[in-house]
Amino acid sequence: MLRRTFVGAAAAMLALSGSALAQETLKVGLILPMTGPFASTGRQIEAAAKLYMQQKGDTVAGKKIQLIVKDDTGVADVTKRLAQELIVNDKISVMAGFGLTPLALAPAPLATQAKVPQVVMAAATATITEASPFIVRTSFTLPQATVPMAEWAAQNGIKKVVTLVSDYGPGIDAEKAFTGAFAGKGGQVENLRVPLANPDFSPFLQKVTDAKPDALFVFVPSGIGAQFMKQFVERGLDKSGVKLIGPGDVTDDDILNGMGDVALGAITTQHYSAAHDSPENKAFVEAFKRANPNMRPNFMAVGGYDGMHLIYEGLKKTNGQGGQALIDAMKGMSWTSPRGPISIDPQTRDIVQNIYVRKVERVNGELYNVEFATIANVKDPVKAAKSN
Amino acid sequence: MLTILFDGIAYGMLLFVLACGLAVTLGLMNFVNLAHGAFAMAGGYVTAVLMNRHGVPFLATLPLAFIVPALIGLVLERTLYKRLYARSHLDQVLFSIGLVFMAVAAIDYSMGSQQQLIQLPSWLQGRVEILGIQVGLYRSFIIAVCGALVVALQLILTKTRFGSRLRAAVDDPRVARGLGINVSLIFAATFAVGSGLAGLGGALGAEILGLDPTFPLKFMIYFLIVVTVGGTTSITGPFLASLLLGIADVAGKYYVPSVGAFVIYTLMIVVLVLRPQGLFDRAR
């Protein structure tokens, strides 16, 4: 017991020394999957974070910000080790990034122990922010993006839906959120789960064909969405009148344009589209494309961009101090992001944002998710339900 | 029902074209080439780059998707692979895994990590109904192309001089050499053709299997299953194994989605333990 207190004290001192001693530079550890199957997530976030620093300068509250990028290769125990090293050796003020749910959960105990705020820029399982009081999120939660989809579907004459999700945390989250909300409105739902690593969707799509639903709700991690779309169309599901709906991952901006006409007409709900009509977004997209030719910012990028903003503004407020002060400063913060108005819920440390209903259309020769309806200020429904 | 069978056959055919080169290198040169998938990836990227950056029509890219990996294969065979024929399987495995790592990183560096997408010509999109079965046009195309390849390969192997020399070299390289057959040349040519076929498979499969830098690692296991289950002494063995695997995979996911992959791996182990020479090999 005595030892435990000692460890706690040591960790606290460490966090203190991180801000008190290293006056000159404040270090931000950015841990991302830069190689492996989820590398594209890492690349988007890194590019956005660097863009933010390039735009806003690398000095905050009189101190220099140093970004340390580490590749966890998408492996959770590596994430944890890297986080630990960054905390212990580099004495970072904030850790950020975290491309997938397990990667965000693995270092959570460290955040608590060392009192280092952990800014989740990508992972989207609802429960993540409950893993540590030092976790704050600038991406989204799947239920947040999904429940509006269910409501929209119910209001627009869809009665029977088949859900098809990747079999892992976020997928199951999406399935539950949609099924709950849609069944609550009197709809009929059938669930299908596909393995996370899956080369061929055809057997699952065949099941969908056989079920003859009004709409197919789909969640697959961004990246394999394209494959899904193609097979959806190849199977003629679009022509047989099955609407494709889901959270925006499947029509990820990063690869949407490459999907071609097969993606046209897909209806998704999400917090960000590169086609979002606002001056902030136009500037963001343009700058992003200039800095990274051949890339279009997607919802991962905006999560990284806003994450950096949150870190900058938080540090400004605390005058460079980290730890508890920084996480407190981040709570309740609100600003206008490229995606629209957003804020950090002071209770849950999760993001509150508008969710947009979009449809894939061709704009100036390129495919975009064009927003046509807005549901304002959506909180994560899972945690909202708990607090009520 | 029959649609599932049809999809499985298309998938299996594709696997065969991807993996048959591996079967030949393994059977002929007794070389375990885990980097086989890298050649397939090369073919896929040739097609993707030609189509997306240079606007070459899909069909026109296919010959190049064969030729480019074949040339790469030829060069690598002459410079590196041939040094390793006499080594242990372990050395070969390590060497080819090293090549895979390099290929993955190199493609990632030059092409980016995202999925490469290709636009099929419109006449290959969609599906038609034949005798009450829903048939995907592109999958029919794959079956046709791969079926033609299988027949061609079988004819080359059994009817041509090259085929008989190849078979002689497989049976006993020393005797073949004694008969004045240039075994080394046959090895090189076969390796190149095998790599080229993999490339073609990669190009055809980009639409169905996806194409990104991790392709060689993702599908390596499938290729190995085809080869080890099918055996390496003939073309028909791996062919039947591919079809079986394709149909089992698709049907498994359709009927028992929660145990699909499980069944395939277990089956592989059972086959290997009971028939180490492969399911369709003649008993020796």
Next chain:
Amino acid sequence: MLSNTADSVRASLNRRGRWKIGEIAFWLVAASTLFLLPERHLILNEIAIIGLFALSLDLILGYAGIVSLGHAAFFGLGAYAAGILARDGFADPLLGLGVAAIAAAVLGFVTSFLVLRGSDLTKLMVTLGVALVLGEIANQASWLTGGADGLQGIAMGPILGLFEFDIFGTTAYTYSLVVTFLLFVVARRIVVSPYGLSLRSIRDNALRARAVGIPVNRRLVAIYTLSAAYAGVAGALLAQTTQFVSLDVLAFHRSADVMLVLVIGGVGYLYGGLIGAIIFKVLQDVISAWTPQYWQFWIGLILVLIVLAGRERLTERVRALWPRSRGRTVDRPQPLTTTPAREV
């Protein structure tokens, strides 16, 4: 004259069992890192674990000639066993190690019968298949393993009731290093024992080994089981020191990496795994700090070069750095060209 010969025979036979100066130095250096490199304890911990994992592979590959592309099956099983135990309230680390070792040993024993027959390729595929099946099971049984999200909520108690795991990784590294060292000492004894000698003979020439009266299969089953238990302990160490387990512990790349580690360090002399782990991790750390996206390329290149240069020769070189009392070496056999396939 006769007693002279007997003495020199005895000396020769015992020489392998004695600790050499280089070995003692190796472990002293390892121990000194506890004090000299306090900032690197986290990566050192990983090195110790991977070293132990590679050591376990060396037991079957280097000493018994069994190739495996699925050794992660045992590593992962050990990790999950220890992790689940800790999650469900049995927080004692040593208990976890024991359970992990037993669980992995049982799996090793059962699957060993699958790898007794067949060519190298068959063995590679069968071991790979076992690991894949296990990965599928862990994925499906998410009520037990947490599925693709990983096993959450591992809380480890203090080691021996005294030493709490700390954030600097010092306790973790000390723990892993001590466990690795103890298991190394055991392995070292085993490989120089008559049993170990019989394994080497099986690797060299199984046909003759049988003709000397060695029950080949039983010996292989035993070493495979032991190796599995070692791998299980390595997995348990990872689970306990990172307090996290994900499906990744069973993934193919774990098996491939450990093979790579062992090959970099050299097969068949126990230190290969440890040295390989050091080289591999340091390289990975350095290269990936320099170019986070593309470090795999350089690892791949190194692997290709090692094989092309002839890894046995390289291993000889490394071993030659060990001070030895006489010029005799214990290396791998050349391919057994003298063994025709007569066993069938």
Next chain:
Amino acid sequence: MTPALETKGLIKRFGGLVATDNVTFRLEQGARHALIGPNGAGKTTFINLLTGVIKPTTGQIILQGEDITGLRPELRVQRGLARTFQINQLFPAMTPLETLGLAVSERMGGGRDWWRVIGSKTAIVDEIVEIAQRFRLTDVLDERTSKLAYGKQRLLEIAVAFACRPRVLLLDEPAAGVPEAERHELLATVAALPRDVSVLLIEHDMDLVFSFADRISVLVNGALFTEGTVEEVSTDPKVRAVYLGESVDE
């Protein structure tokens, strides 16, 4: 007296091919018995049947009065049936010392010993020394086996089998391939094998057969063709016809 080794009606078929055809054979205690026959006569199959590498289709194999037909190879060795191979089967990466140490310690049940080193047992050390001297290997004990001269490797091949302390020793062409200069040493050690070991010699070299053996069996097409003393067989015109006639200059 019980024969050292005996087969009764031994038959081995590979598909349609009869490789061993109803062989009933006796090896007397302390015998020096040679088994000869033209190439393809089934000598190797017969040896493989005796040692248990392959199982007979029907028939019995009896070692020192005990039926060993169903036993695994290593158990036959433990019961006193050892063999040498026509082509050296050694442990290339081990030394002769380790090879002999292995064989001796295995015989003493030491192969299950996980903990001690071999050299700690005096009985083992003494026996290694004795065998090394008998087979003239004392000088090369610490060399790598793969680096030994061929004649020494051949001696080691016999020494390993001898280290199993067999009651019956099967020598498969012990002098095959040995250069003339090293041949004498080898033949001398073979001739000096102790008399309590019964030896079955499989050989092509007629000089060696005539100088070593006191009985000869002739195997033709998998069946026992004839059997008798050296004199009887060497003068048998039928044997000359089927066997000696075919390989005059061997």
